[in-house]
Amino acid sequence: MMKKITLLTLALLAGLSPALADPSLWHVKGPKGDAWILGSIHVLPPDVHWRTPAIEAALKKSDIYAFEVSTDEASINLMRDMVMARGFLPATQTLRGMLRPEVLPDFDAAIATSGVDEKLVEHQRPWLAGLQMVLGATAKLGFDPKNGADQTLMAEAKTLGKPTRYLETMADQMAVIAPSDPQLELAEFESSLKEMKDVPGEVQPLVQAWSSGDQKKLDELVNGDMDDYPGARKALLDDRNARWVPQIETWLTEKHTYFITVGAGHLTGLGGVPALLRKAGYKVDGPRADR
Numbered sequence: 001m002m003k004k005i006t007l008l009t010l011a012l013l014a015g016l017s018p019a020l021a022d023p024s025l026w027h028v029k030g031p032k033g034d035a036w037i038l039g040s041i042h043v044l045p046p047d048v049h050w051r052t053p054a055i056e057a058a059l060k061k062s063d064i065y066a067f068e069v070s071t072d073e074a075s076i077n078l079m080r081d082m083v084m085a086r087g088f089l090p091a092t093q094t095l096r097g098m099l100r101p102e103v104l105p106d107f108d109a110a111i112a113t114s115g116v117d118e119k120l121v122e123h124q125r126p127w128l129a130g131l132q133m134v135l136g137a138t139a140k141l142g143f144d145p146k147n148g149a150d151q152t153l154m155a156e157a158k159t160l161g162k163p164t165r166y167l168e169t170m171a172d173q174m175a176v177i178a179p180s181d182p183q184l185e186l187a188e189f190e191s192s193l194k195e196m197k198d199v200p201g202e203v204q205p206l207v208q209a210w211s212s213g214d215q216k217k218l219d220e221l222v223n224g225d226m227d228d229y230p231g232a233r234k235a236l237l238d239d240r241n242a243r244w245v246p247q248i249e250t251w252l253t254e255k256h257t258y259f260i261t262v263g264a265g266h267l268t269g270l271g272g273v274p275a276l277l278r279k280a281g282y283k284v285d286g287p288r289a290d291r
Contacts, residue, residue, distance in 0.1 A: 021050040021210070022211065023055075028277050029252075030249070037260045038058075039263070041148060063256055065156075066261070067150055069169065071150075082174045093123070094122045095122055095123070098186055103190045106194055113197050114136035114140070115139070126185050127179060127185055172240075209221060219289070241276060244262070248273070275288075
C-alpha cells in the first residue's frame, strides 16, 4: 500500500513540465444540472499554466466548485489529530531499526534525495515518513502546493464567494492513506524507497502525459502498476470512484453547474469517474477510456 500511495502521490505532482499544459476536461449533463470535471495536479511550479481557454470558460459557467475534501480549519485540525494518533512509532522504536539491512542504502539515498532530516522521520510510521520524504523531494524541486490546481481553485472560490461541495471527508482520506496492516505498510515502504531516490525520473513521464491530455498513457502510468496490488487499487481508487459517482449523480439533479476537481488518477481508465458516469447512462463529453 505504501508503494502505491507513493506512486499515486507522484502521479499527482507536476515537475519538469512545459510552461503550457493542456489537461483533459470532461463535461457531463444531468436531468437538471451539469458538471465539468478536471484532473488535479496538487503541486505545481509557478511557471506551469494549466488554465486553458476551455477551462476558463467552464469555470465562468460554474456556480459551484467541488473538490475531493475540504481543507478548512476543522478538517486540517482533524487531520493533525489523526496524524498524532496514527502517525508515530513507540518511543523505543525507530524507522531505521524496522528496516531490513539490505534496504538501508536505499533508505539513505531516499533521505538524501528528499532533503528531509532523518531525525524528523525517525519515530514516524512508514506511511507518514514516506509522504514526508516525497513532499520534501518535490519541495527541493521548487514545487508548491499553493500553485496546485486544488488550492488555486479553492482560493478562487473563496475570493469569488462561490459555494463549495466535497466528495469525501478528511477522515475518509486518512483511512486510505494510513494502512491498517503494519507488516504490509513496512513492506511497501521498503519497496517504495527505490522510487524515492529519483523523484524527477518518476514524475517526468506522468507530468508529460497529464500536460498533453494523454489519458491512455496516464492510466498506464498511474493505475497500470496497481494491477499487481488489487487490494491497494480497490481502496485507493475503485472504491472511492464508486462512492463519488452517486454523489455526482445527486448533484446533477440540481439546477447548478459544477466544476469538480479531483486527482487525475480518478479520471482515467474504465474504472475512472467519467467511464462510470457513461456506464450509468450519462452523456459525458471528453476523452474516452476505451480509446
